[in-house]
Amino acid sequence: MGWSLTLGKYGGTTVRLHWSFLLFFVWIASLTLLREGPAPAIGLVIFISLLFFCVVLHEFGHILAARHFGVRTPEILLLPIGGVSRLERIPEEPRQELIIALAGPAVSFAIGGGLLLLTGIPPFDFSAEGVGLLFVFGQLGWINLFLAVFNLIPAFPMDGGRVLRALLASRLGYARGTRIAASAGQFVAILFGMAGLLAGNVILVFIALFVFLAAGAEAGVAQMRSATLGLTAADVMITDFECLRVDQPSSAAAEALIRTNQCEFPVVDGAGRIRGGLARDGIIKAIHADPAMPVADAMQTNVPVISPLHNADQLVPHLSQGEPMVVIAGANGEPVGIVTWDNMLEHLMIQKAQESRWPAAAR
Numbered sequence: 001m002g003w004s005l006t007l008g009k010y011g012g013t014t015v016r017l018h019w020s021f022l023l024f025f026v027w028i029a030s031l032t033l034l035r036e037g038p039a040p041a042i043g044l045v046i047f048i049s050l051l052f053f054c055v056v057l058h059e060f061g062h063i064l065a066a067r068h069f070g071v072r073t074p075e076i077l078l079l080p081i082g083g084v085s086r087l088e089r090i091p092e093e094p095r096q097e098l099i100i101a102l103a104g105p106a107v108s109f110a111i112g113g114g115l116l117l118l119t120g121i122p123p124f125d126f127s128a129e130g131v132g133l134l135f136v137f138g139q140l141g142w143i144n145l146f147l148a149v150f151n152l153i154p155a156f157p158m159d160g161g162r163v164l165r166a167l168l169a170s171r172l173g174y175a176r177g178t179r180i181a182a183s184a185g186q187f188v189a190i191l192f193g194m195a196g197l198l199a200g201n202v203i204l205v206f207i208a209l210f211v212f213l214a215a216g217a218e219a220g221v222a223q224m225r226s227a228t229l230g231l232t233a234a235d236v237m238i239t240d241f242e243c244l245r246v247d248q249p250s251s252a253a254a255e256a257l258i259r260t261n262q263c264e265f266p267v268v269d270g271a272g273r274i275r276g277g278l279a280r281d282g283i284i285k286a287i288h289a290d291p292a293m294p295v296a297d298a299m300q301t302n303v304p305v306i307s308p309l310h311n312a313d314q315l316v317p318h319l320s321q322g323e324p325m326v327v328i329a330g331a332n333g334e335p336v337g338i339v340t341w342d343n344m345l346e347h348l349m350i351q352k353a354q355e356s357r358w359p360a361a362a363r
């Protein structure tokens with residue numbers, strides 16, 4: 001999903017802020033600064049920060065429910081329309097996904113209901129502006145209620161989309177369930193977009209665009225995951241590949257880039273154990289700095305490494321988050337294969353071709 005800013009880490013979950021959220025934040029703050037001056041702008045920034053703290057709590061509702069079923073969540077991404085928790089794997093049963101999906105809106109309902117009971121502020125009652133903090137928390141309560149309801153719209157990427165998929169998946173299967181929920185998401189996005197254009201509401205158009213793109217991305221990732229269901233990493237990996245050694249100069253990496261059709265190379269030590277990875281961009285940067293620079297200094301050390309016996313659907317989150325490759329390593333840390341996004345796409349295309357051929361062959 002492109003560039004993001006890391007805010008912090010809690011219980012094994014990294015909280016990140018997407019660039020579009022920063023853009024939205026800066027845009028709305030500077031607009032308020034220009035129109036109404038510094039005090040309302042600072043107030044707004046504090047309000048949005050509080051609101052996003054509530055969004056993070058909503059996400060932790062999902063995360064704790066997922067942890068209950070043994071599914072870890074390495075990352076939360078905060079977007080202008082809310083947060084997205086990336087689960088490490090799909091919960092095994094649709095019923096588990098249903099509970100995980102409902103846990104977030106349940107938290108928002110609880111926060112919203114709690115704040116409204118405490119403050120008793122009616123929605124957008126601007127006559128109460130003088131009340132100060134009480135007013136702010138009242139509005140926060142209403143927005144939390146709105147978030148809970150908005151997130152229950154049965155369409156991707158909203159939580160309701162996951163609820164819909166969980167309900168459909170038990171009858172139609174995971175892939176078809178996802179396709180229907182994603183199509184619903186794009187349909188809702190088009191409605192939002194038209195409403196935004198008719199009302200001249202830029203924020204609504206912005207949300208519509210985001211929902212549309214996110215629904216498409218969700219469908220893509222889900223399709224990839226369902227295509228890898230029941231396969232291991234060993235089934236989908238590239239086994240014909242070259243490695244670089246830590247002590248080689250970057251110029252040797254550049255030669256390997258030309259000689260092979262690889263764009264990503266695992267880097268191994270003298271004993272053949274995986275130490276990192278070097279992709280095309282890294283090689284070009286190193287050559288630009290110093291062709292004699294050892295590969296060890298140019299490589300990325302946190303390249304994802306998994307065992308050949310792992311389920312292939314564990315590759316998808318790494319690759320969809322922009323990692324150029326995942327290294328598949330044996331028991332002694334020796335690379336036995338690599339997997340790239342292109343490689344996964346080829347796998348998907350082959351599987352689709354086979355699926356569309358089988359009914360014809362059966363006739």
Ligand code: ZN
Pocket residue numbers: 058059062104105151159
């Ligand atoms: Zn949610």
